[in-house]
Amino acid sequence: MKHTIILLFIFILSFSCNEEVKTSESLVELQNKKTAIIKNIDSLNTILKNIEKNIEKLDGTKKLQAVSISLPKTENFKHYIEIQGVVKADKNIEIKPELGGTVLKINVIEGQKVKKGQLLIHLDDSSLQNKITEINTQLSLAKTTFERQKRLWDQKIGSEMQFLQAKAQLEGLENNKATLDNQVSKMRITAPFSGIVDEIFPKKGELTNPQLPVIRLVNLDKVYIEADVTETYLPFIKVGNEALISFPSINKEIKSKIALIGNVINPNNRSFKTKINIKNSDNTLKPNLLADIKIIDFEANGLIISSSLIQKNKQGDNYVYTVSNKNSEYVVSKKLVKITKEYDQYSLIKSGLKMSDTLIDKGARIVKDGELVKITN
Numbered sequence: 001m002k003h004t005i006i007l008l009f010i011f012i013l014s015f016s017c018n019e020e021v022k023t024s025e026s027l028v029e030l031q032n033k034k035t036a037i038i039k040n041i042d043s044l045n046t047i048l049k050n051i052e053k054n055i056e057k058l059d060g061t062k063k064l065q066a067v068s069i070s071l072p073k074t075e076n077f078k079h080y081i082e083i084q085g086v087v088k089a090d091k092n093i094e095i096k097p098e099l100g101g102t103v104l105k106i107n108v109i110e111g112q113k114v115k116k117g118q119l120l121i122h123l124d125d126s127s128l129q130n131k132i133t134e135i136n137t138q139l140s141l142a143k144t145t146f147e148r149q150k151r152l153w154d155q156k157i158g159s160e161m162q163f164l165q166a167k168a169q170l171e172g173l174e175n176n177k178a179t180l181d182n183q184v185s186k187m188r189i190t191a192p193f194s195g196i197v198d199e200i201f202p203k204k205g206e207l208t209n210p211q212l213p214v215i216r217l218v219n220l221d222k223v224y225i226e227a228d229v230t231e232t233y234l235p236f237i238k239v240g241n242e243a244l245i246s247f248p249s250i251n252k253e254i255k256s257k258i259a260l261i262g263n264v265i266n267p268n269n270r271s272f273k274t275k276i277n278i279k280n281s282d283n284t285l286k287p288n289l290l291a292d293i294k295i296i297d298f299e300a301n302g303l304i305i306s307s308s309l310i311q312k313n314k315q316g317d318n319y320v321y322t323v324s325n326k327n328s329e330y331v332v333s334k335k336l337v338k339i340t341k342e343y344d345q346y347s348l349i350k351s352g353l354k355m356s357d358t359l360i361d362k363g364a365r366i367v368k369d370g371e372l373v374k375i376t377n
Contacts, residue, residue, distance in 0.1 A: 064372055064373050064374040065363060065366065065367055065371065065373045065374070066363060066373070066374050066375075066376045067323065067360045067361070067362060067363035067364070067367060067373045067374070067375060067376065068360075068361045068362040068363065068375070068376050068377040069323060069358050069359060069360060069361055069375055069377060070305075070306065070309070070359050070361040071357075071358060071359065072303050072304065072305045072349070072353055072355060072357060072359065073303075073304055073305075074301065074302065074303055074304070074355060075301070075304055076299065076300075076301050077298075077299070077300055077301070077302055077304055077340075077341065077343075077346070077348040078242075078296050078298070078299050078343070079296070079297055079298035079299070079341045079342075079343045080244065080294035080295060080296050080297065080343060081229070081233050081236070081237070081294070081295045081296075081297050082292070082293070082294050083227050083228070083229055083293050083295070084227065084290060084291065084292060084293065085225040085226055085227030085245075085274075085276070085290075085291045085293050086225065086226055086227070086288055086289070086290060086291065087223050087224075087225055087278075087285050087286065087287055087288065087289040087290075087291060088223065088224055088225070088226050088287055088288075089218060089219070089220055089222075089223045089224075089287050090222075090224075091193055091195060091217075091218060091219035091220075091222075092216075092218045092219075092220075092287050093192070093216070093217055093218075094213035094215070094216050095120070095189060095192070095213060095214055095215045095216075095217055096210055096211070096212065096213050096214065097121075097123060097186070097187075097189055097208050097209070097210055097214055098186040098210060099123070099183060099186045099187060099210065100207065100208055100209040100210060101123030101124050101125070101187055101207070101208060102123060102124040102205065102206070102207050102208075103121060103122075103123060103124075103202050103203065103204050103205060103206050103207075103208060103214075104122045104123055104124040104125075104204075105121070105122040105204065106120075106121050106122075106200060106202075106203075106204055107119050107120060107121065107122065108120050108121075108197045108200070108215075109197065109200075110197055110198065110199060110200055111196065111197065111198075112196070112197045113194075113195070113196055114191045114194065114195065114196070114197060114217070115191065115194045116191055116192065116193050116194045117190050117191060118190060118191045119188055119189070119190055120189050120190060120191055120197070120214075120215055120217075121188075121189040121200075121202075121214055121215065122187065122188055122189075123187040123188070123189070123208065124187070125183075125184050125187035125188075128180055128183050128184050128187065129184065131180055132177065132180045132181070132184070135173060135176055135177050135180065136177070138173055139170070139173045139174065139177060142166070142169045142170040142173050143170055145166045145169070145170075146166040146167055146169070146170040148166075149162055149163045149166040149167075150163065150166075150167075189214060189215070191217060192217070193217070193219055194219060195217045195218050195219035195220075196217070196218055196219070196220075196283075197215060197216075197217060198216040198217065198218045199215070199216040200214070200215055201213055201214055201215065201216075202214050218287070220280050220283045220285065220286070220287075221279075221280060221281060221283070222277070222278070222279060222280060223278050223280045223285050223287070224259070224275050224276060224277045224278060225245065225275070225276040225278060225291050225293065226273060226274070226275055227273075227274050227276075227291075227293055228266070228269065228271040228272070228273060228274075229271055229272055229273075229274050229295075230269075230270060230271050231265050231270050231271060231272060233295075233297060234272065236297035236298070237258065237261060237274065237295060237297065238258065238261070239257075239258050239259065239260065239261055240257050240258060241257065241258045241295055241296055241297070242255065242257060242295075242296045243255070243256050243257060243258060243276050243293055243294065243295050243296070244293070244294040245276065245278070245291050245292070245293050245294075246291070246292045247285070247289060247290070247291050247292075248290070248292065249289060249290065250284055250285075250289070252284065252285075254278065256276050256277065256278055257276070258274055258275075258276060258295065259275050259276055259277045260273075260274065260275035261273075261274055261275075262274065274295075276293070298341055300340070300341075300348065302340065302348045302349065302350075303348070303349040303353055303354075303355065304346050304347065304348055304349070305320070305346070305347055305349060305353070305359060306345060306346060306347075306361075307342055307345050307346060307347045308345065309321075309359055309360075309361060309364060310337065310339070310347060311364070311365070317336050318336065318337050318338065318339055319334055319335060319336045319337060320334075320335055320337055320352075320353070320359055320360075320364070321333070321334055321335075321359070321360040321364045321367055321369075322335055322353075322357045322358055322359055322360065323358050323359075323360055323373060323375070324358065329372050330372065330373050330374065330375055331370065331371070331372060331373075332360065332367045332368065332369060332370060332371045332372075332373055333369060333370075334369040335352055335353065335357070336352050337349055337350075337351065337352030337353055338350040338351045338352055360373075362376075
């Protein structure tokens with residue numbers, strides 16, 4: 001070591017004492033001198049590097065690159081498909097009257113909870129009631145006539161035709177009355193299921209018809225999410241697959257499972273329908289609310305590391321830096337790795353790493369293979 005430093009000093013001293021370049025020298029002579037000087041510089045650089053290496057070995061105060069470390073972990077890795085869906089409800093209907101009529105009375109208000117069969121709107125049925133009153137009078141007479149004809153016919157008095165005519169008239173009037181009673185019942189609009197009156201369309205006194213709704217009735221205790229999934233994922237999406245659902249608008253997240261997979265591919269967007277059932281006892285989920293859905297399509301146990309630790313070389317290979325203790329020094333090693341799946345900033349490692357490897361975390365972008373480092377954490 002000492003001999004090397006002395007030689008370097010003598011060389012520099014001899015070079016500095018050399019005579020200055022003469023202006024009368026030829027181009028060839030100058031180029032030869034330049035070549036000689038470059039060779040000397042290269043030689044000096046080599047000597048200097050060797051000196052620096054020896055200094056590093058002997059100098060206990062040398063500065064090493066500081067890095068932090070992390071360890072790989074073995075746990076369950078899940079990969080999800082991310083799609084969007086819409087909340088829907090089977091019990092979300094617009095009730096339309098079966099017969100037209102004037103709104104006589106509205107028995108509920110918007111937002112009111114109602115039970116199945118409860119009267120919602122009463123349409124004017126006065127004309128039908130008048131017809132029923134009239135037919136009841138005719139029915140009373142027809143019933144008396146039939147009973148008399150039956151007694152006579154039982155006694156073999158009178159003609160069979162008179163008996164049959166009385167019977168037919170009675171049955172006809174009874175059928176007419178039943179039809180009118182049915183029409184009257186249709187003028188009373190009731191709730192087909194228990195729910196909440198979301199909207200009332202007509203006002204009292206307005207005329208309704210079977211083409212226009214009168215009330216929107218909803219029951220949101222049970223809703224479902226419908227989503228279109230591209231046909232590429234058809235082999236991976238199965239009934240019962242876990243689904244993580246978030247609703248950004250209301251800051252809510254829930255877990256559920258795939259309940260139904262469509263059997264037809266939509267030719268317009270090359271997708272199939274999926275349905276996810278959800279309990280909604282607090283009624284916070286509303287029809288047409290947007291949902292972000294994550295459906296699991298891959299799951300396996302294995303070695304997992306942070307994706308931020310993985311780098312790529314010029315050939316496109318993935319690699320990480322590890323550190324190992326050799327002779328009380330921490331030495332950097334570059335290891336090529338293969339990735340099975342990556343999701344949510346974590347990667348499932350297929351090969352190239354062991355559970356016992358220590359990964360370089362902070363500082364991994366500035367270290368080199370074989371470099372000595374110091375660990376800060």
